[in-house]
Amino acid sequence: EPEVTQTPSHQVTQMGQEVILRCVPISNHLYFYWYRQILGQKVEFLVSFYNNEISEKSEIFDDQFSVERPDGSNFTLKIRSTKLEDSAMYFCASMGTGASPLHFGNGTRLTVT
Amino acid sequence: GEDVEQSLFLSVREGDSSVINCTYTDSSSTYLYWYKQEPGAGLQLLTYIFSNMDMKQDQRLTVLLNKKDKHLSLRIADTQTGDSAIYFCAENPSGAGSYQLTFGKGTKLSVIP
Numbered sequence: 001e002p003e004v005t006q007t008p009s010h011q012v013t014q015m016g017q018e019v020i021l022r023c024v025p026i027s028n029h030l031y032f033y034w035y036r037q038i039l040g041q042k043v044e045f046l047v048s049f050y051n052n053e054i055s056e057k058s059e060i061f062d063d064q065f066s067v068e069r070p071d072g073s074n075f076t077l078k079i080r081s082t083k084l085e086d087s088a089m090y091f092c093a094s095m096g097t098g099a100s101p102l103h104f105g106n107g108t109r110l111t112v113t
Numbered sequence: 114g115e116d117v118e119q120s121l122f123l124s125v126r127e128g129d130s131s132v133i134n135c136t137y138t139d140s141s142s143t144y145l146y147w148y149k150q151e152p153g154a155g156l157q158l159l160t161y162i163f164s165n166m167d168m169k170q171d172q173r174l175t176v177l178l179n180k181k182d183k184h185l186s187l188r189i190a191d192t193q194t195g196d197s198a199i200y201f202c203a204e205n206p207s208g209a210g211s212y213q214l215t216f217g218k219g220t221k222l223s224v225i226p
Contacts, residue, residue, distance in 0.1 A: 058213075104156040
């Protein structure tokens with residue numbers, strides 16, 4: 001069964017550094033998402049992306065965050081200058097159409113020290 | 114506003130049935146989901162139900178939806194130790210024109226051998 005793949009599985013970075021989290025959505029999917037889960041808390045929506053542009057974003061997704069689909073297969077989340085509170089599990093998800101469920105990747109655990 | 118509530122813990126004996134309950138607030142939700150998260154792993158889609166259905170059965174899983182009370186439940190028959198995980202209820206309030214999911218905090222299911 002096709003799946004969403006994310007790399008790396010774990011990333012450690014120092015505060016103030018830039019990180020790029022990578023995702024390869026399911027190949028025929030059209031909608032792409034990033035969610036995050038701070039340890040012990042709810043899974044929270046960050047951003048949705050469709051037709052090469054952001055369609056929605058939450059309050060969490062401030063100017064430090066950006067997304068890109070550089071080559072038609074990868075979908076990336078960049079955090080420009082990481083903060084301690086950015087430490088979380090980041091999940092990528094994709095969806096084929098509006099009438100189908102979201103499929104999540106296994107996540108990237110980001111640790112900011 | 115959108116909110117999804119779940120009890121945080123459930124403990125059952127192996128072989129018994131587990132019932133995980135969820136309430137949601139957005140009556141415009143057209144899809145409701147159950148995701149499973151094993152320790153350190155990603156979000157695995159277990160099942161989902163359309164809001165025009167009352168029940169959906171998939172092998173050991175039964176989903177019941179009471180739209181009037183905005184109550185969703187997941188029943189796992191013959192619970193196994195491998196079912197130990199956190200189960201997240203999520204709604205998709207597509208009536209708001211968005212495809213972002215709102216998650217509950219998750220119910221940690223512990224299966225006692």
